[in-house]
Amino acid sequence: MSGKGLRDPFAKGLIRAAYRRALGLHERLSAFTSGGGGEPRLYYGGARGGDLGGPKVKIKKLNEAFPERLWSYNLVYVLSNAPYLPADSLARLKARGIPIVSNQNGVFYPAWFAGDWEAENKRMGEQYHLADYVFHQSEFCRRAAERFLGARAGAGEVLYNAVDTTRFTPVKKIKRREGDPxxxxxxxxxxxxxxxxxxxxxxxxxxxxxxxxxxxxxxxxxxxxxxxxxxxxxxxxxxxxxxxxxxxxxxxxxxxxxxxxxxxxxxxxxxxxxxxxxxxxxxxxxxxxxxxxxxxxxxxxxxxxxxxxxxxxxxxxxxxxxxxxxxxxxxxxxxxxxxxxxxxxxxxxxFDLSHWLERHRRVFESLRHGERV
Structure with missing residues (x-):
């Protein structure tokens, strides 16, 4: 087997730290324009959408249904594998009554991460425990989070990732002939x-x-x-x-x-x-x-x-x-x-995308109205 595990390059760590500081400043400035009632208006906490990589694809799907409002948001959605918002920013958001929803993927542990996995889990855990609601991507994710991040006091559920099953469909293939690979x-x-x-x-x-x-x-x-x-x-x-x-x-x-x-x-x-x-x-x-x-x-x-x-x-x-x-x-x-x-x-x-988006919508609306999810 090749490789002993992932380790973040030093330069990448510096860039990420600077990005977190910038997001912290944005959170303070947006305090004057964010909040309020109405339909859920989301801020994705610095995570960006795109076509390559699971987190980016996930944010892209959400952003198409719930367009990001960088300055006029009333709900924050964060990813466990993109924990960019500093803990003090998350705490201020909670103090202002803005619900935080976290999508929990995996955690850090020695089998795959060669760096300081305990420090990374500590950062992830701050977001995990401050969130008002957590979507665990699988029952395995829930168990791993409980093991390495600690038991949560808040609400949550298992919601598997999803795809558009009208785009990803079986294609009728030419009948296989003997000898075809x-x-x-x-x-x-x-x-x-x-x-x-x-x-x-x-x-x-x-x-x-x-x-x-x-x-x-x-x-x-x-x-x-x-x-x-x-x-x-x-x-x-x-x-x-x-x-x-x-x-x-x-x-x-x-x-x-x-x-x-x-x-x-x-x-x-x-x-x-x-x-x-x-x-x-x-x-x-x-x-x-x-x-x-x-x-x-x-x-x-x-x-x-x-x-x-x-x-x-x-x-x-x-x-x-x-x-x-x-x-x-x-x-x-x-x-x-x-x-x-x-x-x-x-x-x-x-695992159809429509169910995944509808479940998000219901949770967002319940949190915005102060209802039990």
Whole structure:
């Protein structure tokens, strides 16, 4: 396995600290123009929307339904993985009667973060405990937060990430002919400390091909150079370069076409909290082969794919063996139709964007009117 864990560069830490100070100043100045009643008017606490990365995509979705009001807001929405607003600013917002809603993703722990994880959790915990309401992205996220941030006194619920299931849909493919390759997709942002995600997948692919499975792997997304190089080294050593395709970064507008080009999705991350790419795959009718840890089992369920037992651990990353990945690939290929139908049905029923936005709206309105959520 490559990499010992993520560590923030020193320069990035300085930039982030300066950004927090600027947001603190903005909060003080906006005290003269924010607040009041009426419909929810949101401020996203310095988090920005965009097409690359889970937090940016989430803010973009919310901003389309609840446009940001930088100066005339009456409700603040913050992300656990973008805790930019200083604690004293959050405290002043609460004192002014402005509700704070937090979206809680994962936490920091030694298995994936090589820096001062306790200090990072302390900062995250300040926001977590000051929030009036918390959306946990999965039951795993709730358990992790309670373990590392402490039990909350305030209200909250589990609300999984969501996708537009009218955009991510199964595409009718030409009937598979004997001898056609079966394409697995690995997609999303891969940082240097997550190189193992690609390595585990390509090692499993190699074993599967040796065993006679005509499978190939598509890798797409924003991949850090060290992670890509590490994966390329493994691919070269295994001699499977002809069966692994790198497609590079993609925008959200390109995502449906990317998923429709594959037959199944593979996710070998250790304890991933609630990856939206898994939901996008399910909505696209792709079975999911996944490490049985984190929040992913809650998403896929028993019928939407194949789980590879790895276990839960906060101190080190537990990875599926190549043999286990290969066996899972074979099961996916054998039962693709049933897995695909179940994955699509589960995504539509549980993870559609319309429900996610409506639940946000109801919570926002209840908080604005001082009602119990």
């Amino acid at each position: 079966f394409y697995f997709l690995l997609a999303g942002k891969v940082q240097a400390h997550q190189a193992y995600r690609m390595e585990a997948s390509v090692r499993g692919l190699s074993v599967a091909r040796i065993q006679g499975l005509n499978a190939r792997l598509i890798i797409a997304g924003a991949i850090d150079d060290p992670a890509r190089q590490s994966a390329m080294n493994v691919i070269g050593n295994l001699g499977i370069g002809d069966f692994v395709e790198f497609r590079g970064p993609y925008a959200q507008q390109q995502a449906p076409a990317l998923f429709s080009a594959a037959d199944a999705y593979i996710m070998t991350n250790h304890q991933d909290a609630c990856p939206s790419t898994v939901i996008e795959a399910m909505a696209s009718g792709l079975p999911v082969l996944y490490a049985n840890s984190g929040g992913v089992p809650e998403l896929v369920g028993e019928a939407g794919g194949v789980a590879i037992d790895t276990g839960e651990c906060w101190d080190e990353q537990l990875l599926p063996s190549p043999d286990a990945v290969a066996e899972g690939m074979a099961q996916i290929v054998k039962n693709r139709r049933a897995f695909a139908a179940a994955a699509r049905a589960r995504a539509v029923e549980r």
